[in-house]
Amino acid sequence: MDTPYGNVPLPVWERPEPQPRAAPVPLSRSKIAATAIAVADEHGLDGLSVRKIAKELGVGPMRLYDYVTNRSELLDLMVDVIYARIAEAVPQADWRTTLFAVVRRTREVALDHEWFADLLGARPHLGPHALAVGEATAAALSQAPGITSLDDLQRASGALSAFLAGALRREITERRTARSTGTDVAAWQAGHGPYLRRMLDTGRYPTIARLVVDGAHLDPEETFDHNLTTVLDGLTGSRLEP
Incomplete structure (x- = not known):
């Protein structure tokens, strides 16, 4: 992807939210971050995983990767909350x-x-x-x-x-x-x-x-x-x- 940083991906805060999908459970980065915070509060960072967050949200793990590309971006969102x-x-x-x-x-x-x-x-x-x-x-x-x-x-x-x-x-x-x-x-x-x-x-x-x-x-x-x-x-x- 060509960005202001060359071919480095845009930071998560500068990427637009994915387009809403016709799915039973609507998602957003703020909703994912809030759920991730709740999981980390209970289990710590060692217990934080995309699979666990997806289970709490009632979606498949792959849906989360539309919003965050990796664990580091997930932590970035949580920290900024x-x-x-x-x-x-x-x-x-x-x-x-x-x-x-x-x-x-x-x-x-x-x-x-x-x-x-x-x-x-x-x-x-x-x-x-x-x-x-x-x-x-x-x-x-x-x-x-x-x-x-x-x-x-x-x-x-x-x-x-x-x-x-x-x-x-x-x-x-x-x-x-x-x-x-x-x-x-x-x-x-x-x-x-x-x-x-x-x-x-x-x-x-x-x-x-x-x-x-x-x-x-x-x-x-x-x-x-x-x-x-x-x-x-x-x-x-x-x-x-x-």
């Missing part, structure tokens, strides 16, 4: 409240759709809603004090993305581990308590001992917000509360 929810958080009054709104909403949707965190931190997401979120984020960062050049903006964007991907993956991995083992953090700590106490009593790990013995059980959301504040303060040189 999630970004549509994140995009609802903007615009805000100023750069800092915009960044807090976008990052907090990203955490919210990632906790609702845990598979989304598995797709963060790789290649950029380029769907229209993902681009809208990226534009809002970059524009807000570009207005922050301390961001005076394009190099500053690139580095700040990368650092913020790294914080977000790392924080979400850690939180979601803990949730998954608790579900798969039937053991939450408190139970795991209790099980390993005697061994850890023996090791701490050697005196070789005084700082870890302080963290374990005197450290509080921090609320995940409060910790996330505190760490986000710290990251933004460091990136921009500002010291304002959100």
Whole structure:
């Protein structure tokens, strides 16, 4: 196919929907994406397949290939649906409240759709809603004090993305581990308590001992917000509360 990119196929967002067919079950990319999201919410990305989605829709698997050519395009559509929810958080009054709104909403949707965190931190997401979120984020960062050049903006964007991907993956991995083992953090700590106490009593790990013995059980959301504040303060040189 000749396209603006030579003979490279058009991205899924730029290809028109297939013409409606005289079939018992009408399809669209949005319907396929919504069904795929529901499947991934229940079974994770490893349990996501064209065959399973087709079964949920009540159609043959080959019909889906009229709308998406491969699994990557399917994931692209799913991800952009999630970004549509994140995009609802903007615009805000100023750069800092915009960044807090976008990052907090990203955490919210990632906790609702845990598979989304598995797709963060790789290649950029380029769907229209993902681009809208990226534009809002970059524009807000570009207005922050301390961001005076394009190099500053690139580095700040990368650092913020790294914080977000790392924080979400850690939180979601803990949730998954608790579900798969039937053991939450408190139970795991209790099980390993005697061994850890023996090791701490050697005196070789005084700082870890302080963290374990005197450290509080921090609320995940409060910790996330505190760490986000710290990251933004460091990136921009500002010291304002959100």
